[in-house]
Amino acid sequence: MTEKSRAVLFKRIMIINPSSSVKMTKEGRVIMSLNISFEPPRMPLSMAIMAAGLEQRSGDVKIVDSVNMGLSRASERAIIASYGPDLVIVNASTPTITDDMASIRDAKSLGAYTAAFGQHIDALPLETMADHPDLDFCFLQEPELVAAKFVDHWNSRDKLDNSLGLAYRSEDGQPILTPPYPRASLETFPPPARHLLDQSLYRLPDGEIYTTLLASRGCPYDCGFCVAPVYHGLKTRRRDPISLVNEVIEVAENSHIRAVMFQSDLFTSQKKWVIEVCQELIQRAPPIRWICNSRVDTVDEETLVMMKKAGCFLIGVGIESGSPRMLSVLGKKKVEPERIEWMIHTCRRLGIMTNGSFVIGYPGETIESLRQTEELVMRLPLDFAVFMCAAPFPGTRLYQYLTDPETPHRLTGNWENIAFHDYVIEGGLSPETVKQFNSRIWRKYFFSLHYAKLRLRDLKHPVRLTKTIWYALKRLQKMRKSFR
Ligand code: SF4
Structure with missing residues (x-):
């Protein structure tokens, strides 16, 4: 230059x-x-x-x-x-x-x-x-x-x-x-310039406008498929609960937005902080409903009760697999399928919706581990679920493993194929097996009697239910095509 x-x-x-x-x-x-x-x-x-x-x-x-x-x-x-x-x-x-x-x-x-x-x-x-x-x-x-x-x-x-x-x-x-930029306190980040975006573009499945707030960055768990530890670091940096809730109040008062997503790599990584955020919301914020993400071994009943009281209505939960062996391989060594069931059932009982995500086809996956995942899925009262092909994004441990010539698995395809809807790992299950599983499992789950019974709860909100069903049907149609 x-x-x-x-x-x-x-x-x-x-x-x-x-x-x-x-x-x-x-x-x-x-x-x-x-x-x-x-x-x-x-x-x-x-x-x-x-x-x-x-x-x-x-x-x-x-x-x-x-x-x-x-x-x-x-x-x-x-x-x-x-x-x-x-x-x-x-x-x-x-x-x-x-x-x-x-x-x-x-x-x-x-x-x-x-x-x-x-x-x-x-x-x-x-x-x-x-x-x-x-x-x-x-x-x-x-x-x-x-x-x-x-x-x-x-x-x-x-x-x-x-x-x-x-x-x-x-x-x-x-x-x-140039030398790396040091990891910074999230309090040094300016509030997002929401006025430069058309907020009406960002709507929940029921049609309500929502916005996103930066809550924390970084995750200490280092799951092999996840970008977070590389992109945001292994140390979690959290917003001051007071400043986070100040932003919630500002958004509610100035933009009249009453639904927010707290953006984090892992929102529930520290119980004390989650409780403080909830207390601030309960004491100072106008009624809002909010979304966050979690990992099953980072929450207990007290935390979930507090989150519900503070307005949490949906938690994205990284479940990944129903196989104890695969959970360990994926980087969730201390997570047992029983703990997954406990969390999803507890959320259901408390009235918090859950969106479970699963990683399919990670090296080591077998027909037996897929069967265990399928059995777990059909036992869980999930409101939403996403089934992702294991995707080796550059920087992850999975990418390093697949690009090491000494390992039995290989990476195929182009950058375009490294995505949760495509499968680029050779040496284990075939791409057809993985994609067919993903294509079949969501249909089996969402069109089951088990799922229909879960949705009966929404009859209390007919407008919201109709909009959500319409949204879900459009998405399901796209999912059908994506894994073909
Ligand atoms: S998947 Fe979740 S728990 Fe695992 S490293 Fe990523 S953010 Fe952390």
Whole structure:
């Protein structure tokens, strides 16, 4: 990067969530096709936090959430052309990397500098820059804060190697890294720039608008398939419960939004903190309903009772498998199927809905372990469930294992195939077996008498029930096609 090429100052900045052939949520460790899950369209929180930091510097920032706006590549390009940004930043992930880099190419051809961040970029910055010459910069580790500091350095013409957590090109075009950006307290993150997004795009299955709040980052459990320990670190950083609930109150009062998702890698990683958040919500916040995630060995009845009292209505639970052996292989050594049943039944009794996620086809999976998973699924009173093919995202232990030539399993396919709806592991069960299981199990569960009885509870809310059924049917139709 020559000094001459730095004549432009970054005054007008655009952050894009590019559309892709498969509609994806790309947020932290969640890289989820909307076609295989009940995941509602989710506000791109990292982009909104990044935009808030950049707005303080340049004042002229635009977010384009092409995924949830349903924009075509041509429409997105037209928006870039009419806005005329100096810098375009793209949210990228492994299965969408080709489409993400197409947006980078478009931006470059329209005269902008280009940058990317996200799970794939964090794991493979130099490789991605080498493969995509139109990509000028990567924001790593804490991309929201790195982007803001980078713009400060750029606009003050400071040396780029003083900008931590950055990948950029040397004068001869070779990608180079600066030292990592240190993990930061979440209190140093600015509140997301929600005013730059159309909040009506983000609705729960029953149609209510909801928003996402950053609650914590990082997870100490290091499950072999999960991006969280690499992307956000093994140490959990939590928001101060007072500041988190202040944001809930601010959202409720200013935007009249009464449903929120607390975004965390593992919301329930510390009981004391969860209880404090619940107490703050009960004492100070207006009535809201909220969603979080959990792991079965991190909650007890007291915590769940408190969460329900504070408005929790849905918990995403990483169940993964019904086989004790596979649970151990996946990184959930202390989790027993009995504990899974206890948590899901307790939530049901308390009136908290559950969305269970399962990982199918991890190395070591057998027909017998699939049978154990199926039996467990049919015993659980889950409200929603998602069955994912084991996906070796770069940076995970699973990816390292599959790319080690000494191991009996191998990675096949392209980046596009590394996704929860596709299967790229060779050396164990066949892709047909894994996909057929996923395709069959959700039908068996959702069209069972067992599930119909569970739903009778919703008869008390006929409008909500009708909207949810309509939403679920549309999603189930997409799931049917996804695992073919
Ligand atoms: S407990 Fe959840 S967030 Fe933590 S590593 Fe395992 S899957 Fe990831």
